[in-house]
Amino acid sequence: MAEIVKLYGLRASRFSNRINIALQLKGVEYKYYEEDLKNKSASLIKYNPIHKKVPTFVHNENPIAESLVILEYIDETWKTHPILPQHPYERAQARFWCRFMDDKVMAAAWKAFFVKEEQKQGLEEVNEYLEILEKELKGKYFGGDNIGMVDITGNFIVRWIPAIQELMGVEIFTEAKFPKLGKWSHDFATHPVVKEVLPSKEELIVAFKRFLNITN
Amino acid sequence: MAEIVKLYGLRASRFSNRINIALQLKGVEYKYYEEDLKNKSASLIKYNPIHKKVPTFVHNENPIAESLVILEYIDETWKTHPILPQHPYERAQARFWCRFMDDKVMAAAWKAFFVKEEQKQGLEEVNEYLEILEKELKGKYFGGDNIGMVDITGNFIVRWIPAIQELMGVEIFTEAKFPKLGKWSHDFATHPVVKEVLPSKEELIVAFKRFLNITN
Numbered sequence A, B: 001m002a003e004i005v006k007l008y009g010l011r012a013s014r015f016s017n018r019i020n021i022a023l024q025l026k027g028v029e030y031k032y033y034e035e036d037l038k039n040k041s042a043s044l045i046k047y048n049p050i051h052k053k054v055p056t057f058v059h060n061e062n063p064i065a066e067s068l069v070i071l072e073y074i075d076e077t078w079k080t081h082p083i084l085p086q087h088p089y090e091r092a093q094a095r096f097w098c099r100f101m102d103d104k105v106m107a108a109a110w111k112a113f114f115v116k117e118e119q120k121q122g123l124e125e126v127n128e129y130l131e132i133l134e135k136e137l138k139g140k141y142f143g144g145d146n147i148g149m150v151d152i153t154g155n156f157i158v159r160w161i162p163a164i165q166e167l168m169g170v171e172i173f174t175e176a177k178f179p180k181l182g183k184w185s186h187d188f189a190t191h192p193v194v195k196e197v198l199p200s201k202e203e204l205i206v207a208f209k210r211f212l213n214i215t216n
Helices: A014-026 A042-047 A067-077 A088-114 A116-136 A149-153 A155-168 A179-190 A201-211 B014-026 B042-047 B067-077 B088-114 B116-136 B149-153 B155-168 B179-190 B201-211
Strands: A005-009 A031-034 A056-059 A062-065 B005-009 B031-034 B056-059 B062-065
Touching: A005 A014, A005 A042, A014 A067, A014 A149, A014 A155, A042 A056, A056 A067, A062 A067, A062 B088, A067 A088, A067 A149, A067 B088, A088 A116, A088 A149, A088 A155, A088 B062, A088 B067, A116 A179, A149 A155, A155 A179, A155 A201, B005 B014, B005 B042, B014 B067, B014 B149, B014 B155, B042 B056, B056 B067, B062 B067, B067 B088, B067 B149, B088 B116, B088 B149, B088 B155, B116 B179, B149 B155, B155 B179, B155 B201
Parallel strands: A005 A031, B005 B031
Antiparallel strands: A005 A056, A056 A062, B005 B056, B056 B062
């Protein structure tokens, strides 16, 4: 059977972007559909009736939602360029750090950006979490010599945090404060595959301005 | 090398309980250490320096945190009684529903229980999510004929929600409203392995009274 691989996404979504990166790293051929969140496609609603969210990934008509779940599926299905280590303990470590990225780093950063009354606490937390990551990063990437699932999950540190901090005037991540993460961020963003699918900071600022109804 | 398996947990923790269930289902021999959250053990702090939380699982001195990450590790390491399906698509579905349990059902229920000003919204949400689960449940268990990771992750519906709703006077889950989930809950709680490690509703009420400083 010919493989039919489809991704319903949004270019400004860090979650969608993860799936683009993984598919491109593995050289999987797929059809990408850019969604309009104010007017979701019938296909998105059909394939993801519970959440109706991007990214929704469809392989031979089997839909999958949730970016981390999709990444695991992609890694189990297409073996080239593994994004999770092979050994169970290292896999567990990688999964732990992926959850840390989402549940800790992103949650705290978004609180600092968007919840006025919790901004101070959010800033303290995200600073602490980035310090933990700064210590944790030992190789070129969190995945070692190659980009792995933790790096892909951390895409929002590379482009989304820099864009939103510029837009909102709330400083979270700078190379001066986190030199190792700064170098990692640069290496990730300039990786030949990643750079093709990572939106630019400027593009994200425009998208978030529109999303947040900021008119100036 | 002899296997040395340790679990630092809390009997009243739904997250810890998941690990006990998985280990018991697989017949893994392990040493269980009950933690006192007001006076955490030096071992817990050593093995889980970032979160210092239960459950912390240690296999041959390698520590792992986060209940869903631990469950995946256990399933990859001990093959008897698999708790995730073998096929990648079914695995993805199971992972999706595990996240749905935690990020949707539990989050909404805890909001209804503990965030006064969001109680109404929490109740509506958790009701909607339980209806989705009621439709999704097709076999005896979410895992089919055998208990799987989705069932284990749903342990809080079986005992924690019933205990806390009685304690707080906020009704979320009843057999009358969700007959299929009610039967599932009964089958899960009376499973010969599960019933040995699942705390009783009464025990949880006592524990949560203490935890919430409720004195009556």
